[in-house]
Amino acid sequence: MAKSLTQEFVKGLWDEVPPFRLVLGLCPTLAVTKSIENGIGMGVATTFVLVGSNVLVAALRKFIPAKVRIACYIVIIATFVTVVELLMQAYAYPLFLKLGIFIPLIVVNCIVLGRAEAFASKNGVFRSLLDGLGIGIGYTLALMALAAVRELIGTGALTFWVTPIQVFGPAYKPFSFLVQAPGAFMALGLMLCLMNLAGKK
């Protein structure tokens, strides 16, 4: 159990990258990875909720009765999601419109509840903070990687912020299959295959 603080942070970046290693939080992974911009936005929003809920759950872990703990976690998570929703409406409205219902749906993202139950309810505040941050950043990177593949091949451009940057030039015929629903499933499936090839242990 005695992992160092750095290990708590780093494990989220490779060993336990949520969508690939743990196969959790798939719905937003598939839905928002049409462009890198969306991937980053979703990743940052989820990271904020993860860190906030992890810290609060860890701080309150001695006061929350075991029997109603899941309900308590959900209320804590929902509160942070509401905060993100309002913040995005105020400062990043176009992105909020693009991500649509997937921002309120962070409430039911199994990664967040999973970390609260599996980690934050048993560990101190600082450790939970690092854990949330690590998993959140890992998740963001995973979203970006998948989005990069889909957007580059699907449209021939990459969108980091607002304007797309053309990569392949005008002669490229976009393989638009990849930005549609079936392409999302297949791209993620093949990516998992690559991760398996790259190996874990």
Next chain:
Amino acid sequence: MGDLFVLAISCILINNILLAQYLGNCPFLGTSKKMETAIGMAMAVVFVLVLAGVFTWMTNTYFLVKYDLEYLRTVAFILVIASLVQFVEMFLKKSIPALYAGLGIFLPLITTNCAVMGVCLINVNEEYNFMQALVASFGYAVGFGLALILFAGVREKTLLARVPRPLQDTSIALVTAGMLSLTFLAFKGMV
């Protein structure tokens, strides 16, 4: 009446919740290894989703909008869904034990099924009236069940196939789901 029928068809096939809207994928992959669990999950979702759609619609219309509390929507909806699931579980345990035995383990999982929460939010965002919300919830739920059961059938076959090692398990399941999603894409031009 005709409009409602078109709405139902579009919710079941064209905007299929699993394969076109990307909602509820965790149980989609989690419970599709065996036909039995897939059927159990599908039934539990139909049952809860229709109830949840109706109750969250009422919460939103008669409570949140009336008192200008729309910013609490996320919190309110998840609480309604969680307590509804709990209530349904207790009710079934007491009065219909046979059904409870079948759905039992799937019910608590539904609280964190994003298909349920997602449909409730879609109903509100699209500003459906009561009948439309009811039909849409039912349509999405049936679409979920249909896709899940079809997928479970395909997946049982892939268990017997010789799949390259890195592609095994979730990886091949996702690729299969992609193909299934491709067939549902063909419904797009229908309405």
